[in-house]
């Protein structure tokens with residue numbers, strides 16, 4: 001059985017090939033799931049959103065994301081100043097998974113569900129550790 005992270009990467013790669021505007025689709029789904037985030041990101045343009053989503057996708061594909069304490073401490077702190085709250089991160093990762101599942105040309109089963117859930121748990125655990133705002 002492949003490692004969970006390889007399963008996740010394969011789904012993301014397939015989805016990004018099938019949907020050339022993967023970032024745009026992910027943001028649309030994100031704002032649908034999380035109107036608070038839509039409001040908070042109202043002033044951001046496509047370039048800024050693109051840079052943000054590029055980092056989000058890298059984190060989703062990072063087998064060692066759990067060791068990025070310094071990075072998360074810094075980014076979660078920055079994002080708190082923008083007004084980001086923990087539930088917004090959960091919605092962001094959910095949106096990426098939804099669009100990936102929708103666009104991915106590979107079969108999607110429990111292995112894919114588990115791979116995504118595992119990585120989401122790792123990322124949200126770190127984000128929760130460095131969040132000082134409660135949801």
Ligand code: HEM
Pocket residue numbers: 036037038040041044048049051052053055056059075079082083084085088089092
């Ligand atoms: C792990 C998840 C996230 C990562 C890696 C991330 C990364 C980034 C990066 C790199 C930028 C700067 C883009 C640039 O100007 O170059 C950015 C900006 C921004 N992010 Fe995120 N982000 C994440 C989650 C969120 C969430 C959950 C929200 C909540 C809505 C959010 C709201 C914003 C806003 C409002 C800005 C613009 C800040 C400004 O006005 O300068 N981000 N993000």
